[in-house]
Amino acid sequence: MSLSIKSVVLGLIALLVVLLGTWQLVNSRQVQLFGELVNRVDTDQKVIALTFDDGPAPGNTEAVLTMLAAEDVKATFFLVGSAMELHPRETMLIANAGHEIGNHSYSHQRMVLMSPGAVREELERTDALIRQSGYQGPILFRPPYGKKFVMLPWYLSHRDMTSVTWDLEPESHGDIAGNSQAITRYVLDKAKPGSILLLHVMFRSRQASLDAVPGIIEGLKAKGYRLVTVSELLALRP
Ligand SMILES: [Zn+2]
Incomplete structure (x- = not known):
């Protein structure tokens, strides 16, 4: 191979490595460039955080709230701003029931x-809608599709917001x-102390999850687990 072809090939390989690394960084559940990203908590205590993504949506919100109330369990709902705007009543029901509400972007x-401006708009608009529901607790963030790269983590770290992903995704x-x-x-098979479980329960297509x-909940309790909110789980970190 001539020197120039060799350097082109090496350059392409290097580019591929960078692109693959970038893609892994975008999708990683454990790593981000700035700020804090949590996908589970290392603890000996048998605690698990139950998290629900998306919505709220009428019907399924009431259904899942009834299930949680029957078991006396608090969960964490990562809600979407545009859906809260459409369904303020359901948002308020979640807040009033004492569950944790997280920011799952506006759109x-x-x-x-x-x-940077769009990232800020997505987060601040959604934070404001969460507060409008009467919710007063801490607001954690979960990136849509778990994806993030530079601007989003930078903004989150600037605002001192923690990103939360998951380690259990059936x-x-x-x-x-x-x-x-x-x-x-x-x-029940994969749960470990400190796990964060993700379920989507707001849509009809996810009836099985609901x-x-x-x-x-009953199975985890039978195994000796306590179900906590994500903030309660984070408080157990050393
Ligand atoms: Zn989502």
Whole structure:
């Protein structure tokens, strides 16, 4: 190979490595460039945080709140600003029931390549809607699709906001997602002290996830677990 071809090939390989690294960084559940990202907490205590993404949506909000109330469990809801605007009543029901509410962006777009101004707008508008519901607790952030790169983490660290992902995601397995018993079995099998469980329960397409909630809670309790909010879980860190 001539020297110039060799250097072009080496250059392309280097570019590929950088692109792959960038892509991994965008998608990583454990790492981000700035600020704090948490996907679980290392603890010996048998505690698990139950988190619900997206919405609120009418109907399923009431359904999941009823299930949580019956088990006397507090969960963390990562809500979308545009959905809170459409459904202020459901947002208020979640706040009034004493659950934790997190910021899951305003428009639920991928925020990887967003401008600084757009990132700020997405977060501040959503924070304001959370506060309008009467919710007074801490506001954690969860990036839509778990994706983030430079601007979003930089802004979050600037605002001292913690990003929260998850270490338990039964719905990501196609053979499990449609079956509530399979979802429950997966969670009970994989749950570890300090885990953060992600479920989507607001949409009709995720009926199996909603139906799995009581079994998951009862099963975890039977194994000696206590269900806590994400902020309560974070407070257990050394
Ligand atoms: Zn989402």
